[in-house]
Structures are given as structure tokens and as C-alpha cells.
Amino acid sequence: MLAQLSSAADTLERIKKTNTINIAFRETSLPFSYLSENKTPIGYSIDICAKFVDAIKKELKLPQLKINYIPVTSDTRMEAMTSGKADIECGSTANNAERRTKVNYTLPHFFATIRMMVFADSSIKNWQDLKDKKVVVTKGTSTDKYLLERDKVRSLNMKMVESKDHTESVSMLENKQVDAFAQHDAILAGFKARSRLRDKLVIVGDPLSSEAYAMMLPKGDAAFKKLIDMEMVRMMTDGELTRLYEKWFTKPVQPNGVNMTLPMSVLLRETIRFPSDKVD
Known part of the structure; x- marks a missing residue:
């Protein structure tokens, strides 16, 4: 050291x-x-x-x-x-x-808040709607900690999947391998803007946290x-x-x-x- x-x-x-x-x-x-x-x-x-x-x-x-x-x-x-x-x-x-x-x-x-990206026609509008749903988080980020806390408080029984990077997370959502991608709002907005399915995706959920970049x-x-x-x-x-x-x-x-x-x-x-x- x-x-x-x-x-x-x-x-x-x-x-x-x-x-x-x-x-x-x-x-x-x-x-x-x-x-x-x-x-x-x-x-x-x-x-x-x-x-x-x-x-x-x-x-x-x-x-x-x-x-x-x-x-x-x-x-x-x-x-x-x-x-x-x-x-x-x-x-x-x-x-x-x-x-x-x-x-x-x-x-x-920058100051970011954790939200989630889902398909617009999904029934998921807020965190309580993740009950028994599959959610992807990116390896090496702090998102999983906040999701686990919400899962524990609300007994959501959600299944958390870890991807290697944000690109893989978005791909899993686009291909409907997961129901939601949870991440900082600005990151989600950037990937939504580039997505081939951007008109079908929305960012939802009350902010889970506020973190400084x-x-x-x-x-x-x-x-x-x-x-x-x-x-x-x-x-x-x-x-x-x-x-x-x-x-x-x-x-x-x-x-x-x-x-x-x-x-x-x-x-x-x-x-x-x-x-x-x-x-x-």
C-alpha cells in the first residue's frame, strides 16, 4: 500500500x-x-x-x-x-x-438517479410492478444494492440478472430476455436514444437514489x-x-x-x- x-x-x-x-x-x-x-x-x-x-x-x-x-x-x-x-x-x-x-x-x-427502462406496452410502471419479474443490472455498478433493498422491503421476489456491460443489458431487454433494465437515468436515456427500438421503450420508476458522478x-x-x-x-x-x-x-x-x-x-x-x- x-x-x-x-x-x-x-x-x-x-x-x-x-x-x-x-x-x-x-x-x-x-x-x-x-x-x-x-x-x-x-x-x-x-x-x-x-x-x-x-x-x-x-x-x-x-x-x-x-x-x-x-x-x-x-x-x-x-x-x-x-x-x-x-x-x-x-x-x-x-x-x-x-x-x-x-x-x-x-x-x-453530474447527479444521477436510478430508474428502469422497459417496453412501453409493459405492465411495469414502478418498482412494485417488478414482483416475480426478471431485471438486468450491469456488473460493477451500484444498482444491484438499491434493487436488493427495494426487493427486501417490498418482498418482490424479482430475479436479478447480471450482464458484463450496459450494451449487453440493453440487448437483453430488446430481445425480451428480461423485463427491465435498471440503471442511472442518464445512461438509460443515452441507450434509449441509440436503440433500434427507442420508440417502443420508456424510462419509468420513482428515483431509487441520487448519486454524484x-x-x-x-x-x-x-x-x-x-x-x-x-x-x-x-x-x-x-x-x-x-x-x-x-x-x-x-x-x-x-x-x-x-x-x-x-x-x-x-x-x-x-x-x-x-x-x-x-x-x-
Whole structure:
């Protein structure tokens, strides 16, 4: 552990020495982090991290800093950070107490709630309608914890199925192998927008939780976190974060020009007014 912390504390030094920053990203988390039609990383989180890279370039006086993108999934993103493969993770990861024992987080860039996607002609309108139904959750996410709590309280006897990633979860729903896909609302909205069956799918259910999305950083590197947090505060103060949010959540985005139509939450607006990385 001491060796890991010592290594983490040298993030900026290593970036300067190698002239490279390693960024973990999600390939399918539209509109946060995903691959464009020409297979380059794009999204709300990617745009934010591009500003972080600019801040690092300025701090280290490295105008030609190389970006090495490392694709990760819900299940592999934590290992990429704790092993030192990635310097920062730019995706759609919730900041929670368990994960904070292994990584640092910067200030939140989104607040998500857990809901579910079902077919519009389904009888499922809210969580109590999941009694004896089959629900898919994505491996490595926090969704299963909240579903299990609801299942226990309501005695729903639901059958929970675990997929390897969000793409597989959606595929299982589209092919009617499951009755519902439970996940954060913004992730569901992104996949619904891309789905061949998007006109037949709806997002339903009272919010089960509210979780802050934030970029993961190496544990134990206070200097690196301070630099990234300062840039995040600048973006919030200058209105840049709000403009990026509007670009990705209130306007048409790739690949098919669908608008997420997801207004900024009260929690994110308050965080922009009073920047803080304290989320629970």
C-alpha cells in the first residue's frame, strides 16, 4: 500500500517524464463517454477531461502532451485506476464511500438517479410492478444494492440478472430476455436514444437514489487532485461546465442526432454555485 501511495503521489512527475497522460474512458456510456462514428472518444466527460489536460499542459509546460486513451468497462475501471494504468477516469462513475477507499474523486459533474427502462406496452410502471419479474443490472455498478433493498422491503421476489456491460443489458431487454433494465437515468436515456427500438421503450420508476458522478483520480496524490479540482472550479465559475452540459444533454448529439432532453438537476446547479467534492 505504501508503494502504491508513493507511486500515486508522483502522477504529475510521471506525466512530465513520459509526456503522456493515460485516460480511462467508457466506450458505450452515451452521452458521457463513448466512441464516435470514426471510433474516437467523445462525450460530456471527455470534453471535461480535455480541459483537465489543458490545465496539466499549462502546469507542466508541455504543449504537445500525448493522450493515451484506455477503454474500460464498469467492471474494469477501478482496476485501471488502482493499478496505475490510468491517471484519470473519464466516464460515468458514481462517487461513493466504498470506492473512495481506493481512489480520489474530483468535484461532481453530474447527479444521477436510478430508474428502469422497459417496453412501453409493459405492465411495469414502478418498482412494485417488478414482483416475480426478471431485471438486468450491469456488473460493477451500484444498482444491484438499491434493487436488493427495494426487493427486501417490498418482498418482490424479482430475479436479478447480471450482464458484463450496459450494451449487453440493453440487448437483453430488446430481445425480451428480461423485463427491465435498471440503471442511472442518464445512461438509460443515452441507450434509449441509440436503440433500434427507442420508440417502443420508456424510462419509468420513482428515483431509487441520487448519486454524484465524478472523475476518478489516483488515491494519495493530493497535488494532482488539487490541480484537477482547481480547473473544475474554474469551469463552474466561468460557466463552461454549464455550456458543456447543455451541449450534451439539451441538444442533438451523435450518432443519430437525438436530444437527451435532460435539464440540469438542482443538485448540480447548487454544486456549480458552491463547488465541493463532498457528496454524502
